[in-house]
Structure formats: structure tokens, C-alpha cells
Amino acid sequence: MLEIVNISKNFGGLAALSDISLSVAKGETVGIIGPNGAGKTTAFNIVTGTLPPSAGKVFFNKKDITGLKPSRIVKLGLARTFQNASLYPDCSVHENIFRGTLWKLKRNMFLNLMPPAGEYSSRLDSAHQLVADIMETLELESYRDVLANELPYGIQKKVGVAIGLATSPEILLMDEPAAGLNSKESREFGRLINRIKAHYGLTVLLVEHHIALVREISSKIIVISQGKVIATGTPEQVLNDARVIESYLGGGGWHAEG
Amino acid sequence: MFSETIVIQAIVNGIVIGSLYLLMAIGFTVVFGLMRIVNFSHAEFYMLGAFICFVGIAYFRLPFILVVLATFLIALAFGSLVELSILKRMRGDELSGMIATIGIGMILQSVALIIFGPDPLAVPSIAKGIIRIGGAVLPKARIYAGVFSIGVLVTMYFFFHHTRHGRALRAVVQDREAAQIQGINVSVYYPIGFGLGVGLASLAGALMAPIFSVYPTVGFGPMVKSFIVVIVGGLGSIPGAAIAAMILGISESLSGTFLKSSYAEMFLFLFVIGLLVLRPQGLLGEKS
């Protein structure tokens, strides 16, 4: 479904990524881990279109999406969430999630001044249904009219995921979803990811610093260190691989708690 | 039949005007680098300097150097006060800060209009006569102002590179976040930085007052030109501004001498728009 082929990226001499290739099949939950500064986030930003690569290609469902704007990539079915759960601060949770569906509700702005009609109103209804369904699945009904900037952090993260889901993606890329969560919350978050994967038939790609969450829910783990892929495989294979342990111990702190 | 003396004369005049734009531009860069806002009251602080110089010389008959120094100190203090009282509340929000400087500019201008009235007032000339360099005739008053502003530029260079506060302020101007990480208490530098920025604008106003007349809207032209210098030189880059200021000063003086001057100004803006679009970071600015 998603393939990254020989991607390199350098910032004025510093090679953040050098010749990385990896792939994510439909229905998988793949976790990308690696010490700080290994290039995980750079890879993430290249795939989501925020950052153009220096070399290499990105394919999604066999289509070359290298260098496309994020807004174009989302329409193809590839959505993302933000590490700091960035939301629309002054809007309610319902409004935040509804705005995820806007790209499917395109209509000429002058025509739109008229009340909804014909085919457009059916699209509008299905969008509202989707939002209701997402809020139910993520248990957010009780926060429906709460303003985003008044939500507890954990709930904000959930709303971030909800917005991603509202764009009806085929694959959901999550940027350090466990960041800022304690171990109980991150375990809960893991169960949430599995639930939405099943409910919406999603493929998930996580970029994560905390091994615990990734080990629990990933079907495949890819380890990146110093801009290179150093290991790929099931959680058991990868986490006992000597090179991975050495790079983590040597390169950064080992967060194997819980 | 334009002999080279005319060209020399035009170039020297260009350097003097260029140094005026540079003073304004560095002041503007400090404010922009520090607070990420376009200071729309820069013109009024230039005018403030011009009027302080006018009052100092025409009223109190003080020597020019003393008046210029006093102007800088008054403007520095006043600028810091303005930052602490008004802009401090908007440090996060660059747009409100920018629009607030418009308000500050309006207040200063109308106060000047009420006190001094609309008509141009002349500052008694600080130096009579001319200097001849190989046939080229250079008015002494302008050279005096040019030399003085270059002197200020050198002191500024020394301050920014060889004093503790200077280096800290420069770090903050270049990259606010990086400076914070290195433990520089940024909030201390906000008022000083804004004060210094507008102080330089007032200094330029005071230096140029004896050459041109003084009236409430005197600062508008130099402000627009210093905007252009900063854009061409690259926002936040002081060496870039220095080169751009000289290019602008000299080309303006040359085109004024040889071309129909109003065309020059129109093409200048066209050039700036083109540059901003093709190379937003300007000549020397780093690609942030």
C-alpha cells in the first residue's frame, strides 16, 4: 500500500536520512522507532508531503505521491495526526471533527450561499453521520460542545485522531502518539488504535519514541538509527537484535518501562 | 558632457543618504529580529529625533554633537518605555504588535502636529560652506552628517560584536529561540532592543534635520526606503542591510542626477516586489 524507495534527505551537509526504503502492507500496524534525531520525524514529514525529499520516491497504492502538497495526499486517503495534537482552539470538539470532512464537501462558494440541495445535501448528511460515528467510537460524545483549548491533554490527542479519521483515510500516520502520556494512558491509547483499526479497516503507521506502545500493537517494527534502517521484523525479532539494543543504549535512553 | 566630478559628487551624496537609510534599517532590523514585527512607527521616531534636534539647536543653541547624543538617549529611554507599557502585552502576537505600532505612530504624529504645526521649520545649519575634492563640490553640512552616521555605525558594530550585552542582543535578534536555549533572558532585551531600534531611527532624524527641513511627516520617506533596504538586504541580516543601503543611496542619487527621478522610485518598488517573490530571504539573509 505505502512504499518508500531510496529516500535521502540532507540539510546543508547533515544527512538526516540516507537511502531509506520501507513498505507498509494493507491492514498492517507498522511502528518506526529509533533514538532521538535518528530521522524518524524527517521520514514522517516526507511521506505526509510537509517536506520534499532530496532523493528517492514515495508510492501510495502504486501512485507516485513524492512532493505532493499534504492537502493533495490526504485526498488520496493518507491522513496524519500531530505530535502535539494541534486542534482548532476556539471551536467545539464537534466542529473540530466536522472540519476534517470539509474537503469532501467542496461546493462553489457563491452557490453555497443557497441552502444545501440535491447531491450536496446528501454528502453533507453522510459527513454528519461519519462525525457522529467517530465520536461514538472514540467515546467523545460527552465532550461534544467543549472548546478544544479547554480539554484535558489526553482527550485533545483523541480529538486529533478523530480529525484524521474524519478525512476518511485508508492509512493513518501517527506522529509520536504516546508523547506526553503516562504508561496507563499510552496502553489505553494502544487499545484505542486497535479498536479504530478494526472499526474502519485502517492501516496504521506509527512513528514513536516509546518502545512500550509500539511493541504492544505493531505487527512489524522498523528501526532507524543515524538516518539508516538497521532492522525490520516482528517486535520479538527486532527488540532482541544486538545492533538495535546497542544503537539504543549507545545512541539514546532505553525506554523499555512497563 | 557629464564630467566625472558630477559622478563623484553624486556617489558621495549617495553614500551620505545611504548611511541615513542604513541607520534606519539597522534600527528596523533590531526591532524586527527581536519582536518579529514590522515597526510602522519607525517614521515617527525619525521625526521625534528631528524635532529634538530642532529644539536643541534652534532653542537652546547647544552644540550639534551634544544634541545628537541627547536625542539618542531620550529616544532609547522613550522607546523602552513604549515597549514596556504597550508592546509588552503583545509579545506573543506579532500581528497585534504590528498594528499597535501603527497606533503609536499616529499618536506621535498628531502630538507633533499639535505642538509644532504643519509647516516645515528650518534647523540653523551646523556647518557652512563646501569641501572641494578634485573639482567635486561636497556641502560640508552633509559630509559632517555622513561622517557622524558612519561613526555611529562603527560604534554599533563594536557594540554588537565586542560587548556582552551587544552580543546577547545580536543573538536574540538572529534567532530568538536559540538565544533562549543558551540561557539569555530574552524578556530583558525586549525593551532595550526596541529602545535601541527606535533610538537609531531618531539618531538618523537628528543627523539629517540640519540638511532637510523638519515637519511632522518628514519620517515617511526614509521609513519606506529603510523598509526596502531591509527587504533587499534580507530581514534580520545587518551586513545585508549595509550593502543594500549603500546600493539604494547611490543608485537613488545617480538616478536623481541623470534620470527623471520619479521613474527611478517607481522601478525601485517593482524591483523590490520581484526580489521578495524570487528570493524572499533577500541578498544575504539566510533561508530560514
Add this chain to the structure above:
Amino acid sequence: MNFKKTIVALSLLGLGSLAYAADETLDVGVIATISGAGAGWGQAIQHGVELAAKEVNEAGGLEVDGKKYKINVITYDDKYQAGEAVTAVNRLVHQDKVKFIIGPVGSAAAVAIKPVTEKNEVIMSTMAFSEKILNENSPFTFRANVTTVEFAQPQIDWIVKKYGIKKIGSFFPNDETGLQVSKDVEKAYGNAGVELVGKEFYERDRVDFVPMLTRLMGLDVDAIELNINAPSSAGLIVKQARDLGFEGLFIRTGGPSTQEIVNVAGEDASEGILVHTLIDPDLATTQAYMQKHKENYTQAMNGFSPSFYDTARMIFEAIKQANTVDDTKAVVAKLENIKDFDGAAGKISWTGQDTYGINHQISTPFYVAEVVDGQEVIRARCTVETGCQDG
């Protein structure tokens, strides 16, 4: 150093004379540049009209059709911008219901508001130099001062003969007035056998004239023509030219504003400038007016002020003769036929039939004076008809 009194005080003065016994009031509008470039000329209009009104009111008001009218002057500042003048004339004509307007200063403003005054049959007597102002299908428009069309040729002939000038450079503001005057001045110097070399047009708010002066001096002109530049610009040109070591002659054919030029350029730099002026200090009536002006205002009196004092009095005279304050057609008929009116500036009558096709151009005596120690000394006396003689 005389700081200008704030404008508020001035306009209050205009309203101050409410207490008189007259039973009716006649509103007269003034549109003038009170702030910005050319403020000196704007105040010449305002003060001239206010003094004329004050004089009539002190004498018990203007007697028309059995009723005594107290004259109330309403002044608006057009900031030398045509857009502001249009807003002011809309207010005067529609809200204040004024039938007589004196001003504006600039040609751009006058051209812009003329359609409004003509359509509403409001008499307008302007200072603007543009030739577009007076023509046969603008019956309600007059001009209250001589322009370069009238005085340029006689003055230039006299100066060229007396000072023997060969090459002259010139500066003009880049607007309607500048364009117009540059044509008249170039024609006049051509007829006098002088080559007008550098014709420099500049933006109104320019302050640095050194580059343009450098070019003129490169053409080694022996005189520079200042014509109708705003006083502040003319002052800067003189000052910066002297700074550059220019020893040649300065000639100002137009726009009397010697005091402002001396203020900006300084007394020694403006020594020897030949200026056009409308005031002969030895004339008794002019002296009386200058004294009255000193009693009422702190600012120095501008050279145009007497002509606007006279224009206002001629309009009041025409209203009295026509015995009506509303029928402006009748007032125009009377105003046009006033001859040899004894004004502060000397004997006044009308001219302009051959140049504009309508006799609405005022013809007052004018003089060529030399600036000595900051003061004007009359060197030649001239009239439109007789040209200039050594005075």
C-alpha cells in the same frame, strides 16, 4: 520663533463675531490649504476673507434689500489634496448652503470642485494658476490673483534686460499647476531670448534636491527659476544650491512667499533672490491692510493676502449692488463690471477676455522685488497692460 497657533483657534476667530446686532447672516465659504505644503497661501486666503468680513460686520453688516447681513466665514482645510477639496465643497454647498466660495489654492483642487460650484451656481474665486479654470462656459468662476500667464512675460523681459541672463534651469512640482506653469515660463523665457535648459519635475514631498541641482550646475546655468514651488521646497532648493556653491541668480516668477523661503533657506542663502510680489509697502492702502493683519494674526502676512481681501470686498460690493444674496447670476453681472476698484493692492479691474474668452481674471498691479537681508525691496513696478518699469 513663532510657533503656529493651532488651527482650532483660527477657525474659532472666524465664528467669534456672533454678537453683532445684524439680524441675518450671510455665510461665505473658504476652501484653503491650512496644513501641508502651501499652507502659507491657504492662510493668505483665509485671513484676507476674514478681515474683509470683520470690517463689514464692524460697520454694522452688509445692507442688502433692506436687511443687514452679518458675514460668517466657514473655512475648510483641503490639505492641498483634490479629494479633500471635493468633500469640503460638498459640505459647503449641500449642508452650509453657501452661495460664495473663495479658494482653493491648488489647481488640482480647483479643477475638481468647479463642476460642483458651476452646477449649483455658486460663485467661486480661486487662486489656482491652471488655464482650465476660466472659460466662457464657467460663468460663476473667477480668479482672485494674477497668474504666470499675466505677469511672467513682462517680469522676465525686464529681468533678462537688466541682469543679462543667457541660460536658466528650472524646477516644477509634478502636478497640474507645475505642468501648466512650466509651459508659460518656458514660452516667456523663449520670447525673451533665454534658453531654458534643465526642466526638473519632482514629487511634491521630495526633500533632497542635490542630485537635480548637480545636473543643473553641470549645464552651468547662470540662474535658477523657482516659479510657483511650494515655499518649503523653494527654500530647500535655494539652501542646497548655495551649499553646493551655486553663486548664480535665483528668480521666482510666481507665488509670493518670501518670508517662508527665508525661514527655510536662511537669510544669507536667500540674499539677492528676485521675487514676484503683489505688495508695494509704500502704498498707503497696502500699509493699512498690513497693519490690520498684524493686529489680528501672529503669522507673517503672505503676499497674496491683500488680493483676497480685495476679492472678498468686491464680492460684497457686487452683492450690495445686485441687492440680493441668492440670485448669483445678478451678482456675477455686477461683479464683472466693477472697474478701478480701489483695493489694498492698488487699482483693480478685470482682464482675460482675449486669453480665456471671459473677463473673470483679476488685474492687479504687481512688482519685481529683490530680497535684501530677508526683506523685499521693490526694483520694478508693473501692470498687465503697461509691462514693467524701473521703480
Add this chain to the structure above:
Amino acid sequence: MKKNMVIPAALVLVALVYYVSAGNVFYAHMLIMAAINTVLVSGLSLVARTGRLSFGHSAFAAISAYVCAILTTQYGVSWVLAALCGLAATTVVAYLLGSVIVKLRGVYFVLVTFAFAEFTRLALLEFPETTGGASGLAEIPPLGIGGFVIEGVDRWLVFSVLFCIVLTLLMSRFFKTTSGKEYLSVNDNPDLAESSGISVSSVQLASFVIGGAITGFGGILMSSYIEFVSPESFNLHLSITLVTMLVIGGVNSSWGPLIGALFLTPLPEILRGAQEYQHLFYGIVLVLILMIRPQGLVSIFSGLSSSVGALKKEKKSA
């Protein structure tokens, strides 16, 4: 709609009653100018609500006003056709300039629009044969649609007030629709909007072009009402006044332009005697509004400042 409809509607009614009751031609003149200013500010507000501040809108008003004036005065074109050409010219220029500068970061966008406005003003001064140069164009024929000519204060009063009220209602309706919500999303959080399938650059370009056209039409209304136009009527002072009215009126709501224009337009006339007090009042009110409710009134701009901020985040995270 954050601010419900009651308060702004009440404010507008109070102002209308105050103006009309005075029954005096001059107050009608001020109300017409307030209505025209509302149209000018509404164009600016549309751009501001996608997180962009433009100092170039005076240029768009100038372009459409001049094209319309030149066509009517020099080529005898009917007012309606000339107005359409004026609008077309502004829209094309806004599109060309917009598509080039829409990707620029916050501060550069402000500086380019500032430079563009100055360039336009100087260009109008430079070609006197067509634009009348500094003396401008006088005797612009009145606004005539078919046979019906809008001339004289009372017809203008009805037409302009009606037009600006309808425009404000349409704008307020627009921001409730899904297209309007795209504008608001781009302003509230451009990165999130981009990642939810809303192309930030095309939304900002659309708002810049349509905003330019609205302000352009405002320019045509102004020149047709005053029947005169000169480069000075579209200088930086106009841009700053429009921004001031927008901010004081309230950038958050579609009623901001109307409220800002209604309360600030009469100021220059009331203080006609002493112009400088007007600017003093403008300056003080502007600063106070920004100090007391920096987030309230200007939160719409958080989009802009965060787009500058976002850039820094991106730099850091790479």
C-alpha cells in the same frame, strides 16, 4: 458565529437612527461614506479571516476606480460596463499578485502588499495623459444602471446603505457554510487545515482575489459618488485607515467592517476643524483595543502568527 446576531444588529440600528434622524444632508453624506468604507473594509476582512494582513488593498480600490473612471470619462463607456471592466482588471491583478505571493511567510506578505500599493500610487502619478497624474480625474459620470441614474444624496443613501447591509449579511452567511469554514480552518490552524485536505494556498489565494474584487468595487462606488479620483485618495493613509477600522470594528465577526466604518467614518468630519485630533483619537483607540483585548479582537490573526511560528516548528523538528 461567536458573537450572536443580536448585539451587532442592535448597534447598526442605533447608528442608522442617529444618522437619519439628524435629517441633514451632511449626515447622509457621512452615512454614505460609512457604507462605502464598509465595502472597502469587507474586502480586507475576507483576506484577514484566512490569516493574512494586506496593506495593498488601497491599490485594488485604485485600479478598479481608475479603470472605471477612465472608461467612462475618456471613452464614453456605460457605467455598468466600465464598472465590470474595473472589477475584472482588479481581479486579474489580484490573481496575478496573489498567486505569486501567497506562499510568502507572514511578514513578507505584508511588506510585498505595502510595496505594491506604493508602486501603484506612483504608477498612477507617472502617466498624466491617461490617469490625469497628480491632479486626478474629475467629472466622473454618476452611477447609472440602465436608465436609472444614482445621483444626489438621497438615492445614494438608499443604494449604498442597502448594498453594504446586504454584503455584510452575505459575508456572515458565507462563514456559516462549508466553504466559509474552510477559510476559518485555514486561519485557526493552517497546518491542521492543510493536513485535513484543505489547500491553504488556494484558500488564501481565493480570499485575496475575491477580497480584492470587493474592495475594488468599493473603490468604484467611492469614485462614482465623489465624482473625482486622484492617486492621493488611495495612498498608504487609506490602507492604514481600513486596517484600523477592521481591527477596532472587530476582525472576528462579519459585522466588524460595518461597525468599524460606522463609528470611525464620521470622525474626520466631526473634528474637521482640527485634523490632528482625529489621528490622535484613532491612535489611542487602536492601541487601547489591542492592549485590552489582544486575543479577543485579533485572535483571527493567530493563524498568521502561527504560520510564522509553524515555520519555526518545522525548522526545529527536521
